[in-house]
Amino acid sequence: MNKKSFLDSFSLVPHAVWSVLFIVAPLIFVVYFAFTDRNGNFTFSNIGALSDYAHIFGLSVAFALIATVICLLIGYPLAFFISRLKPSKQKILILILMLPMWISLLIRTYSLMALLDNGGLLNTLFEAIGIGPVKIVGTAGAVILGMVYDFLPYMVLPIYTSMSKLDIRYFEAAEDLGCNGFKTMTKVVFPLTVPGIISGITMVFVPSISTFYISQKLGGGSFDLIGDTIERHFQNQSTYNVGAAISLVMMILILISVAVMNKFADDNKGGQLIV
């Protein structure tokens, strides 16, 4: 009767195997390590030790939030601008925007550091015009700049996608009903692109909050973020379990924030979410 085709039955198998091996199993390990001590006995002490890391969590959230807001402020107008161009020009600009993403994040960050460092291009220029070397690497600003630089395309692309799907007639209908350009933006374009914004925020906020490389290189070691802390703990056999506990809590934090943002998207039935 209800005979399923070969494709129906087996198309999920490769991904299922993949998920179990590389997503489900590691998650189980994380949970296991988070709730055991070095000898494998069940304990809450790892979770209890997390209060020592509260300020790191706070700092990471703050950095990630600031970077996300800056990305949104730069990315939203940029996405709007691109989406209003002729299709051929849109393609070129999107290509330019995506170019850096073809290069490894590590290399990008490293080259940014080379630009901003004391002997770097920017400071050489500053010295030449007499402002003298300015300390950039090692400041909070440099870390946030690195996050914005690395993750901006992830903000622009989903917003651009939702904007380019907007029917030109929505703009005309808004104008027809009395909206000037600004009101068209606030009353029609913005609500209809909320799903893109939510996707963009998620795609910038999540990697920003968990990054360790950017803060190590551009922060010059002065900023310890969650990512750095986790990395450090996993470098060392003896603190594996604390690292797992931090990872677990961070994952839960991210899940909660994504859920909250998706709730926003659901309230705004503007279109599809692209995460």
Add this chain to the structure above:
Amino acid sequence: MEQTKIIDLKNISKSFDGEPVLKNINLYIRDKEFVTLLGPSGCGKTTTLRIIGGFEQPDEGDVFFLDERINDVPPYKRNVNTVFQRYALFPHLNVYENVAFGLRVAKVPNNVISKKVKETLALVNLKGFEKRAVSTLSGGQQQRVAIARALVNNPKVLLLDEPLAALDLKLRKDMQNELKALHERTGITFIYVTHDQEEALSMSDTIVVMADGRIQQIGTPTDIYNEPKNAFVADFIGESNILDGVMIDDFRAKFAGVEFKCLDSGFEKNEPVDVVVRPEDVDIVPADKGMLRGTVTGVTFKGVHWEIIVDIKGFKWMIQTTDYCAPDSVIGLYIEPDAIHVMKKSEYSGMFGDYSSYSEEFDELSVADPEEEEKNTEAEDE
């Protein structure tokens, strides 16, 4: 009808990418009138509407609104509202908020908005739909929301861009009646764009027939049907046999090799003309009593009448009759003087009005597809 000109287009020309779309359009629209811009796809009717709405700027010429030049007035400052093709309802708003949109932008107090939205929704028979999401509505219901959203702002002029094109035939007929009734009830000037001649004939006070970026004829539906100005109009509005003829003298026309009495005058002696004979105006008589004689080559049952194709000296006539004629029989035709309409020769002479290549499918093909039209206007936008 009042004589105030509410919209006046003077010498409007417009090209897209060097392709002329409107060529020197002159048209005025009287207050409270129901005017239809009728023509095949690509004739410039939608562009004309968009110029009135402010979505396009004419390259040349002026647009007047109650004697005030509004070329540079943006759409949001014009006292005109549009019902868009495929509606363009805001998907993030429910029915109530879609209709309330214009009033909210105008900062009308909430209690007034609530009252007006309710009234307007009742006017378009959508009571009780306030909370519905627009995506859950049928095409006909979305159509009504689009009309309500425009009407609630009480515009001086309502522009309707092929509003019924996406609806099925039955619904379209109902909406035609409703729109006509709405026009009478509200007293708002309607400017309606369609490629459907029947729609235009049944709804309009005035029809503007357009082709190739030019106005071919402006007139009442009966004028347009009975006194078409050229072969294009005669062919586009209804069915017609259009024959090559000569006006021998006033009231004397010769075509199909025979001289006929007619009611037309004012032509030069022996001036070549186009002659229109509508298929329903031809009487079938026995072959020996006919003014013309021919062989039936095709018979199609149309419900109300038979549509027969008659070959007369190589020219195929279409005749609509309630009497059955067998294929291959020889029949006579009788044409009353008032069934003959004589037109000046035009660039469209000889292009239409012969049914030799006529077939049902062919007719279907020539009816503009709304999606196709859509693509055309989008191409025009760029």
